Amino acid sequence: MKYKIYGMLILSLLMTACHEVPEYQDDPYGNFDALAAIVSDRYCFFEEKGIDWDEVCRQYRAEVKPDTKMLELFDICSRLLDELQDGHVNLSSRxxxxxxxxxxxxxxxxxxxRTLQQYYLDFDYMQTSGISYKMLTDEIGYMYYPSFSSGISPSSLDYILAILHESxxxxIDIRDNGGGxxxxxxxxxxxxxxxxxxGGYIRHKTGPAHNAFSDPFPIEYEAADPDKRVxxxxxxxxxxxxRSCYSAANNFVAVMKTLPNVRIVGARTGGGGGLPFSSELPNGWSVRFSSCPISDRHDRSTEAGIDPSPGCEVHCKDADLAAGHDAILDFAINLLQTAG
Amino acid sequence: MKKFLLALVLTMISIATSHAEELSRPVVQEYRLEAGRGTALSTYLSPLTYDGKVFGASAQWTKASPWAPETLIMQFAAKANMRDYLNPARTASMIGIDGMFTWGMQWRRRLPCSLQVTAGGSIDVDAGCLYLTRNGNNPVSVLASASLDINASLSWRFSIGKIPMILANEIRIPSLGCFFSPQYGETYYEIWLGNREGLAHCGWWGNRFCIDNLLSLRLDFGRTAMQLGYRYDYRSSWANSLDTRLHTHSFVIGIIPHGLGIKRRARINSPLY
Known part of the structure; x- marks a missing residue:
């Protein structure tokens, strides 16, 4: 009897190491179900966006048939993912x-x-580390950074800020910056x-439940050493x-907005406040989705975008842009000229 | 008095003779190349099981211990693997690299019919990673652990023609230790920021089960020996709702410089027989 108890105890302990990993067939239903499960387990904004994922999946699964062709399935899956209303979500096939x-x-x-380069920079500007820059007037420094995918060399940034230092x-123009x-x-x-x-906080999923998140972890920004850096x-x-400021650009705006001498001018950013994860389906398609929410310094979500500073919301009319007038940049130049 | 002196001299001669007959304890060095196929599942990277080629190199140094050469043997081993996997649809590749060191001691017992059995423990340190090239913020699954292992072997010495051989099965099962696992949805960016909570786990058979089994045949040619074998290596862990499973089946070919000493009829205390 004693040995039976020991045996059962050891067996039960060993059983904890045996976990069923769901397996999906490489057929229309299997691929759809795999996608639904991956997103359900790992996507991070269901509660914030009020999405009933199971119900959404039920609706779209009804469109799947055993003989659904690859292109049709891709379309169904794409429309399913569009329900998340998230620019960080992609389904990729060949x-x-x-x-x-x-x-x-x-x-x-x-x-x-084109308007910026032709009418404000006169096609005459300096460029390094993905940043275009020049002194717009004797008093105003300007830098345009179109993508956070371009790595910024600290020494290049030293030169940029040294050259603009007299302003x-x-x-800092980051319009159309989609992140990086x-x-x-x-x-x-x-x-x-x-x-x-x-500058903000980051969380991650701690399990498949839609509300299973870690405690917020602070994102610390280190001040550059003034003896070594400009x-x-x-x-x-x-x-x-x-609106096309997204992801890392959105995070940058959220951080800069909290600084005392900084104002955000223009339009609300596009959001993208979730760091994306990747996964894949049995047929080899890959899927990317927001997984780790990043919030601002006050722990408010940044997924829906960051508003301009009070009194600084400005929009450009297409006709004005075509005529060489950038209302947002004009507003900013005027603000700096009248500031002092 | 004469009898006493005679007994004393005889005793001293006996001691001197026994010292003179103490057998040398050579280090048996084994250097192996391994090639095979395997599967890999890391649910941190993908829910799919990848499969592909695994190549490895390993070395093992074994010696009878100086304290109890007849019953204790010491062993140090090192191993490195390179892995090259594809997903089931053959649209993505996963590569891996890992290394392992173990040091241990084993009690041995020589049995009739040229059999030898060993059992003991060892300490092992493993480190490596799996890299899924298509992933963005979760491209790597780190494999790192340190543990106390149980190991055992059974070997049989025999000859075919004029070639002495040793057929052996060696098994190593990590038992208690610690291992690394990221949190379920945590990116390495967050770890880089400094959030290292919940990354190290106490490992035991309930959340980390591994087995390394080598079935091999050593052929002694005199000045050198050869080893042919099959290795089954299984590693699994379960932590933070993440599953990792690696199965590997490898063909092993190795060389043992200086041979096993059987063919040369060397008077040695070999750890292998």
Whole structure:
């Protein structure tokens, strides 16, 4: 009897190591169900967006048939993912990549690169580390950073800020910046803060439940050493935004908005406050989705975007942009000129 | 008095003779190349089980201990693997690299019919990673652990023609230890930011079960020996709702410099027989 008890005890302990990993067939239902399960287990904004994922999946699964062709299945799965209304969600196959575009396509663009380059920069500007820059007037420094995917070299940033150092105000234009590497935020922000600062918080899923999240973990930004790096402190900084500022650009705006000498000018950003994870389906398609929510310094969600500073919401009419007038940049220049 | 002196001299001669007959304890060095196939599942990276090729190199140094050469043997082993997997649809690749070191001691018992059995424990340290090239913020699953292992072997010495051989099965099962696992949905960016909570886990058979079994045949040619074998390596862990499972079946070919000493009829205390 004693041995039986020991045996059962050992067996029960060993059984804890045996976990069923769900397996899905590589057929229309199997692939759909795999996608539904992956997103259900790992997507992070169900509660914030009020999405009943199981119900949504039931509706779309009804469209799947045993003989559903690959293109049809891709379309069904893409529309299913569009229900998340999230620009960080993509389904990728060898023939297509799905993409929810309404987060920016339903809003004015408020930016035209040609207008900027022709009428404000006169096609005459300096460029390094993915940043275009020049002194717009004797008093206003300007830098345009279109993608956080471009790595910023600290020494290049030293040159940029040294050249713009004589300005009495700085414009950082990140319109149409769709994001990239979060580490570039640290490189930039460190030049505009005197002391280390908490710029936001990050969470992660701790399990498949829709509300299973870790405690918020602070994202600390390290102030650059003034003895080693060129900094831009004590002067007004304006960050220009439009709806196409997304993901890392959205995070950058959230951080900069909390600094005392910084104002956000333009339109509400596009959001993208969830760090995306990747996974895949049995047929080899890959899926990307928001998994780790990033909040601002007050632990408010940034998924829906960041508003401009009070009194600084400005939009550009397409006709004006075509005529060479960038209302957001004009507003910013005027703000800096009248500031002092 | 004469009898006493005679007994004393005889005793001293006996002691001197026994010292003179103490057998040398050579280190048996084994260097192996391994090639095979395997599967890998890391639900941190993907819910799919990948499969593909695994290549490895391993070395093992074994010696009878100086304290109790007849009953205790010491062993140090090192191993490195390279893994190259594809997903079931053959649209994505996962590569892996890992290394392992173990040091242990085993009690041994020589049995009739040229059999030898060993049992003991060892300490092992493992480190490596799986890298899924298509993933963005979750591209790597780190494999790292340190544990106390149980190991055992059964070997049989025999000859075919003029070639002495040792057929052996060696098994190692990590039991207690610790291992690394990221949180369920945690990115390495967050770990880089400093959130290291819940990454280290106490490992035991309930959440980390591994087995390394080598069935091999050693052929002694005199100045050198050869080893042919089959290795089954299984590693699994379950932590933070994440599953990791690696199965590997490998063909093993190895060389043992200086041979096993059987063919040369060397008077040695070999740890292998």
């Amino acid at each position: 023939f297509n990549t799905s993409y929810y575009r309404k987060w920016w396509s339903d809003y004015p663009q408020d930016f035209n690169l 009495k105000g700085l414009i 590497m979060l580490t570039n935020i640290n490189t930039l922000v460190g030049r505009f803060i005197e002391e280390n600062a908490t 900094k831009y402190l004590g002067k007004p900084i304006l960050v220009l935004t439009n």
